[in-house]
Amino acid sequence: MSIFLGQSSATSTRRRLSRIGVRAAAAACMLSVSLVAVGSTGSSAASSPHTASSSVTFAEPAGQIPNWIFPFINPANFTVLDLWQWDWSMWRPVYYVGQGSTPNLDYSKSMAYAPVFSNKDTVVTITLKNWNWSDGTPITSRNMLFWFNMLKAEKSNWFNYIPGTLPDDVKSVKIVSEKTIQFTLTQSFNPTYYAQNELQSLSVLPMAWDRTSLSGSHGTGSTVPSGTGTGLDMTTAGVKQVYNFLISENSKPSTYANTWLWQIVDGPYKLKSYAVNGLTTLVANPTYGGHKASINEITFMPFTSASSEVSSLLSGNSIDVGYTTYADLKQQSLLSNYSLEPWPIWGNDVLYLNYNNPSVGPEFSQLYIRQALQELIDQKTIIKSVYDGVATQTMGPVPLSPKTSYLTPYVASDPYQYNTASAIALLKSHGWNVVPGGSSTCVKPGTAANECGAGITQGETLGFTMQYSNGELELQTMHLVEKSDFAKAGIDLTLKPEVPGTLFSSVGGCTSKQALCSWQAGDFSDWTPFPFPTPATWCQTGSLYNFGSYHNPTLDSLMVSGEHVTGSAQLSAPEAAAENLATKDLCVLSEPVTPYQLTEVVKGLTGVSPQDVELPMSPEYWSFTK
């Protein structure tokens, strides 16, 4: 394409027909690309490269490659591929996140037994199982202390850090024995909440990494009950040096497969080869303490685009676990050697409203307007027509699917179903002149029950601009559907697709006088909440992800008290009340959530499903049927 543009100047002295030819050819080029695509419709997937094999090829997400190997990922470099797929295959946290199709921790697959809470739920005792590192040394409580020391020193460089949570809410740590460690918390916590949302992050690091050079000495695994041990990690300054060394090694992708450092793993696989283009192979770790892998080798294969990956599936090339796109679902019959197994997520798709925006903030602050907007989002039609039925309805802070004990009956009842008439009636009953297909205007300003509400002026029109990521075709289609439905109540929705970087920098918490507060509504697509979901993420005052600056003191109070209810109840009364209130008050609007990917699994390969709704990938459970 640059040839065409580069020739624009050169052609000024060329023969005339060649000028026409260049431009016509350039114009025809795009069409021919399209025609080639149409022409390929007739092809079908060849037979699988594997019928019974000990190796599997896994397609990496389009445009992504694994390029962060150190299992202590910082927020800027976190990707599902890096953490939950590649690193997860080599290093496992203490607790296995995800239990089949539910988001719970699975203690049977974990390297530690279930945590024991004591002393009014202020002390947590964790005992490790008899697992080993790949170099033969046992995994001990000292390894967990090493990780915790690093977390304390480098918490801002850890992707999962939220102020006030781990490690801030741990008063002290004590090694009880070689396999047991004890955390004393700053206050009582609901054990289920604490295990699911905080202890799920606990991890271990090998003592051989407690060093500042590849050739130097390292800390020891002393596990005397006093909790002491030798090693740089025992001081903040020392562990920072260790962190910097490991990060420097992490920044050398070309050495990943050559250095002994990354060969010490506690997961089911270890690194065999790595190329900077993202092509990497893992080989089974025979010393893994959990389920022994049946597949001996896994190759992660990079793709520059989803269409090239789909083309590879269609041509029957060597992909065993790949993915298709919504646009290509119509040709699923051509993928006769694959089965479609969408990878569901434990998540929501929320539409943020900026309550502090000077222009539309007063409108968003009115519950009846939020209710009308929610009732105008036709989730069922969007799921059916935009996502070919492969998406899930959401409502409130707790995912509706899979069904869990976290879901209250009120939220499960789907309180704001699509209802244009009800939305229009809501607006009319609050002083709006509703003009379907036009612009609704406020005709009764004021704060009485039948008036528009505080800050809304006479003649003010109803409408706002929504910013969203421009990378996903279906997301745009969904918003076009919403635009059509909002228009039925005279609400003008202006769509503003943005490149992800711009979106994340322009949509955030703000005060009304800040220039940043010019955004009105933002959709970041899917979110995955913690296994134990609370409204805190999006609705709590001061929360990092409360981009809309929603503020409700009653809800804040319920959430705080809910986290600290002692006992083992799954959902305490304050937590249930908070969930209901957040849903009823619509601090954010809800949209359908889509699977993480539309996974295609080659026939004969079993164990891929159920895919973990928290997104970790566990290939040690995969196997080929004979």
Next chain:
Amino acid sequence: MALPWLPEETPPPLENPHQTSSNNSFWRAFSENKLAVAGVAVLAFILLFCFLGPIVYRTNQISGNILIANQAPGWHHLLGVDENGFDQLGRLMVAGQASLEVGIAAAVLGTLFGVVYGAISGYFGGFLDGLMMRVVDGALSIPSLLLLIVLASMVTPSVPLLIVIVSALAWFVPARLVRAEGLTLRTREYVEASRIVGSRSPRIIVFHIIPNAVGTIVVNATFQVADAIILIAYLSFLGFGVPPPATNWGAMLSGGLNYAIAGDWWLIYGPGVAIILTVVAFNFIGEGLRDAFEVRARSR
């Protein structure tokens, strides 16, 4: 420096006894170029299609009907329905408006700037000419599409921004062409005469250099329109088009391509053919104008 007793005024237009016959020969030469005439006809059709078509063939291009997305061509929707539930024929019309408006505006803006830039460079010559042309050479050495993609990934496209961005890359060629004309024209007698009677440089550039390069400018402008339309189509094809529900032919092609592999051919043929026809039409017209200007020049 103007002599004090002589008023500084525009010299009388150069007398051209062959003005009428020159114009006749211009149009005769243009009309004898069959491809150019065909280009005008095609362009006229496309303009009518895009700007008058929506009045005759009324469709809702603001709110789509997702329930009939990707419907094949039929009596109710002659060219089918796109992936967002918009009638494809109606969509072609409004998309054409955007493509033509942005393409023409960007070409005009780029040409205007390039003409002024090139005329200054050519008229003054010397060091300034060398400096200004090195700037153009440097800018031309950067692959434009790469630059556009980088820009588009940093800013959110809108119609005015697209016009500015495309025109910012469209002025190099007219600048070079007009500069070459300027180098020749500045030595002509009427320019010397104008300078002797005290005309300042800006006046000479505006009233003598640029008008006498109009043939080159007009011909190049038609090519610039074609280039701009393709460039915008490229950008939209790569996902950096105007925000929905607005669209252009490139965006339609891009959206349709996602479904083309599944057999929804009607999503790509329309915009693809429209782009090709428009670009070829502009090029034919440009070639015809070039011939006509050459004939007029010879007849003077």
